[in-house]
Amino acid sequence: MKKWLLPVSILLMLVSIGTLIFLLIGNTKEPETNITQGDTKTESAASSETKEDPLKPSEIFKKEFKSLSTNQVELPKTLTIDSLKVKTNIEQVGLDKKGAMGTPKNEQQVGWYKFGPRPGDVGNAVIDGHTDTKTGPAVFYQLHELKKGDKINIKDESGRNLVFRVKKLVEYGHLDAPLEKIFGASDQRNLNLITCIGTYDENEGTYDNRLVVFTELDQKASDPVKTPPKPATNVRVSSGFVNWYASTDDEVVTYNIYQEQDGKRKKLGSTESIERKAFPLPQDTTGRFIITAVNKAGIESEEAFSAVQK
Numbered sequence: 001m002k003k004w005l006l007p008v009s010i011l012l013m014l015v016s017i018g019t020l021i022f023l024l025i026g027n028t029k030e031p032e033t034n035i036t037q038g039d040t041k042t043e044s045a046a047s048s049e050t051k052e053d054p055l056k057p058s059e060i061f062k063k064e065f066k067s068l069s070t071n072q073v074e075l076p077k078t079l080t081i082d083s084l085k086v087k088t089n090i091e092q093v094g095l096d097k098k099g100a101m102g103t104p105k106n107e108q109q110v111g112w113y114k115f116g117p118r119p120g121d122v123g124n125a126v127i128d129g130h131t132d133t134k135t136g137p138a139v140f141y142q143l144h145e146l147k148k149g150d151k152i153n154i155k156d157e158s159g160r161n162l163v164f165r166v167k168k169l170v171e172y173g174h175l176d177a178p179l180e181k182i183f184g185a186s187d188q189r190n191l192n193l194i195t196c197i198g199t200y201d202e203n204e205g206t207y208d209n210r211l212v213v214f215t216e217l218d219q220k221a222s223d224p225v226k227t228p229p230k231p232a233t234n235v236r237v238s239s240g241f242v243n244w245y246a247s248t249d250d251e252v253v254t255y256n257i258y259q260e261q262d263g264k265r266k267k268l269g270s271t272e273s274i275e276r277k278a279f280p281l282p283q284d285t286t287g288r289f290i291i292t293a294v295n296k297a298g299i300e301s302e303e304a305f306s307a308v309q310k
Helices: 005-026 059-068 179-183
Strands: 034-037 040-043 076-081 086-093 110-113 123-128 151-156 161-173 189-201 206-217 233-238 241-245 252-261 264-272 278-280 288-295
Touching: 076 123, 123 179, 151 189, 161 189, 233 288, 241 288, 264 278, 264 288
Parallel strands: 040 161, 086 110, 123 189
Antiparallel strands: 034 040, 076 086, 076 151, 110 123, 151 161, 161 206, 189 206, 233 241, 241 278, 252 264, 252 288
16 A cells, blocks of 8 residues: 555545534534524524414503603604615504504505504604515515614604614514514614515415514704603792602703792793702792703793792
């Protein structure tokens, strides 16, 4: 045997042994549940509740939405995604006959889930759209091309522009979409976009997967709130102070304190929203006192009055 054949024979033998070991133990590895494709992840995250019906918000979710929403944000009007050259109107959708989230009637428009928070409000606002039609692409046909950091613009009925930034794209089986992540309570100002993706199932009459784009409000890039904030309440005078209960509006940054006497009004001062809701009064002050809440845009709320002090 030639000298160079011996190392080759040994090498081939080692490769064969390695292959055999791989085949014996390779199948013991658990299958991966997260597959990353660029900025898109495919997750297996089903629960027994989710599998009953895809994207079917329950009664408890609707109650959560109503308690979280302050309605200080106007109704959404248009959605724009510059990177995808999408600009469309927003329809209001509720639940279909099966109890699932409705879809827009116009396939080139999107649908906002009207039982949830409005885009820009605290919580998970949800907007869906079709991926295609019988004749061609629909409004969210290219939604999968979004990348982390891309902008989604929502303009509301007051003309205010809200900017949302993409956090991640996640692809779920159409029976596996986690309702709580998409529709559930949150202390952030989120907007989740939904469309179909994957392979069309003729028997089911739908695509086998759902793409969810999770986004969060970029408050610095967005216009400030244009509507007046909720007012303070329970204004009263006690022990040389005018006191009040704070506004429930989280856009409030300060309070103005006014005194009204003999038909004339003057401003006594201001306090920041983080300070104690009490303002010291000069001695022997009479008349009545007025508190207004002021939001980040400098808009004052309705006036809250104390009883007249004599």
